[in-house]
Amino acid sequence: MEHGQAHEHSIERELECVSQVPIFQRLSADQMMSVAQVTRPIHAEKGGTVFSTGEVSQTLYIVNQGQVRLYHLAEDGREQVLRVLNPGDFIGEIALFTDEIHSSYAEATKTTELCTISRSALTALIKKLPPLSMALLGALADRLKVAERQATLLAIPDALPRLAGYLRELSGHTAGTVDLPMSKQDLAAYLGMTPESLSRKLRQLVTAGIIETIGRRQVKITDATKLGDVAPA
Amino acid sequence: MEHGQAHEHSIERELECVSQVPIFQRLSADQMMSVAQVTRPIHAEKGGTVFSTGEVSQTLYIVNQGQVRLYHLAEDGREQVLRVLNPGDFIGEIALFTDEIHSSYAEATKTTELCTISRSALTALIKKLPPLSMALLGALADRLKVAERQATLLAIPDALPRLAGYLRELSGHTAGTVDLPMSKQDLAAYLGMTPESLSRKLRQLVTAGIIETIGRRQVKITDATKLGDVAPA
DNA sequence: CGATCAATTGACACGGCTCAAGGGGTGTGG
DNA sequence: CCACACCCCTTGAGCCGTGTCAATTGATCG
Incomplete structure (x- = not known):
């Protein structure tokens, strides 16, 4: 919050988060700036919850540092792990396109830094930055491949x-x-x-x-x- | 191939296919036209193969009419069904973003009409039509949700x-x-x-x-x- | 260095797979 | 339109694998 450069300084942290993440990797400096401006950083301590079942989500979460464990909680108390998110991975993309409540818990397994983007901000970005859609589509396709492999295995x-x-x-x-x-x-x-x-x-x-x-x-x-x-x- | 209107006539079939498919539904008439121009229709008889394991694919297949069964063939001969595609469903999106060979067979269970789009054509379209990226992302997110549900079930x-x-x-x-x-x-x-x-x-x-x-x-x-x-x- | 939780190992019972045979529906050809 | 044949589905009996419960060992962290 120093004089003059106050605004630019305030998004330094956001910019760092954006630049770390694969799906934004191919963007130009200018484009990354646009993304960083609509990004909001989140911090979670080890064992902390990022979100819980039942919450409505219109937010994309991207893991910057640390690790997040996504799991279901069965009625008998058993935990079914859906996925483990490492830096660069993201979650919440489903909620971005279909109004839906979370059906799982997200818990940080270590001290974790995330950045978030709201649905409205992301849709606006996609319209503005075609390379971003390609990156997102690619990432989603990868996720899909993994999920289908897991289903085949199971x-x-x-x-x-x-x-x-x-x-x-x-x-x-x-x-x-x-x-x-x-x-x-x-x-x-x-x-x-x-x-x-x-x-x-x-x-x-x-x-x-x-x-x-x-x-x-x-x-x-x-x-x-x-x-x-x-x-x- | 009649005089004058020959070209327009030749894409009538493509246009019909495009207009039927949910992911193209929200496009304007002009935009659908752009899509139809890069679309190629395919026909498969009941029991016929759309593609086989080992083939390299850079093509998106969209089912227009009929039904396609996607399955793995285990070494012991058992067939593992991955998915059944009904009109409006599509397959091949993974191959569009990661160079990969098909790991499954696609077989028509009845007389089936599909339309196909090549990778290069689709990426060009995405850059030109932002609504299309949104539709594709939404469809992919839906697919992902289904796949994760199945994994949870299994x-x-x-x-x-x-x-x-x-x-x-x-x-x-x-x-x-x-x-x-x-x-x-x-x-x-x-x-x-x-x-x-x-x-x-x-x-x-x-x-x-x-x-x-x-x-x-x-x-x-x-x-x-x-x-x-x-x-x- | 001790406490706590994860991971291993063992004994046992139950559920599902395997192998085998018997109906019932569907689509074909006459 | 009917009859036949084929295949899908069902049903039964026996055994192997995996879940359950319980106890021990091992590792990690305060």
Whole structure:
């Protein structure tokens, strides 16, 4: 709030957020400025809620730093993880086009910085910046691909090929070390099985010489070929 | 190919296709004309293939009349239905933004009319017609919502609530008669169970007085409340 | 260094898949 | 219009896999 440059200074934080995010990456400096002007930053502490079920949303949330966990809460208290958002990922795009209440909770798993854009501001931006529509469409198409893959995986009745298929996706079909994007109990829910089953199936893959577990959140694929044999299609 | 009006006449068919499709619905007559000019119609007989696995696709397919079944072919020969496309639905949007080969088969279940748009033509259109981007984004967001719902459903370990949840979605949470979008064996695969299990669970719902089966492809929800009790969340 | 929660491991029961056989509806050809 | 055949759907019996419940180990954080 210093003299003269007060206004420009006030959007520095917004600009930083915008420049970090892939969907805005290809925009020119001018265009980014337009985006930054309608952006509002949000901060969430670890364990804090970004939004809850039942809230009406007309806002696009973009993760800048940190991590956000999106999950359903079943009536029996079990949490079903839908998705984990890392920096650059966004959520709320559905609510932007269809009036709807949130059907899930969004919780920060660490100290997190987000930026938000209201529906009206975004629609105005889209009309003004064609490259932005392309970027958004691309991002949405990617999301769709992932969601459909997950649906295909989950339709597999047996737990072992289901897990193997997931690991193969995660590793990009090649050997190497991969980070699990969430805790194992969350991963179990994500894959439609219990933590116990996940543990057993992982062990089974280790025994078969296909993977190695490194620490708590890493898995090393040692035999991508065998993994492909266990996984479907 | 008659004299004079030859050119205009040649895109009549394309224009008909474009005007039928929801994502183009809100465009003005002029704008529809622009779209029709880059559209190419395709015809498929019942049982015919629209595209196969392994083909590179840079084309958006929009179903005008008929029905198209999208499915994976597992190595054991089992077919996993991903989606059934009715008039107005489209496929190929993923391939428009990420170079990729098709991972599924598309087969016409009846005599079907489609229209296609190439990637380059569509990107050009988007730049020219902002309303089109909004329509596309909205349609993609809807698709995403459906895919995420399906993933949530499939993560349910027990078959009965999984089926109940599906029926509830299909009926729009109210009582009434709904058409099944595919055969029961396809539906079983879609829901991640065997045809036998599906048959038994349907019977179970009938016995409980929750639904009635009408013919082979219709289900009547008689007690939406009880259905909600069986279904999750 | 202790407390707390995640992850593992074991025993057991139940649900769903597998394999096999019997109707019922649908679409075809005569 | 009828009859046949094919395929989809249904129904039954047995077994394997996975969820459930419970206890132990292990790791991470204050």
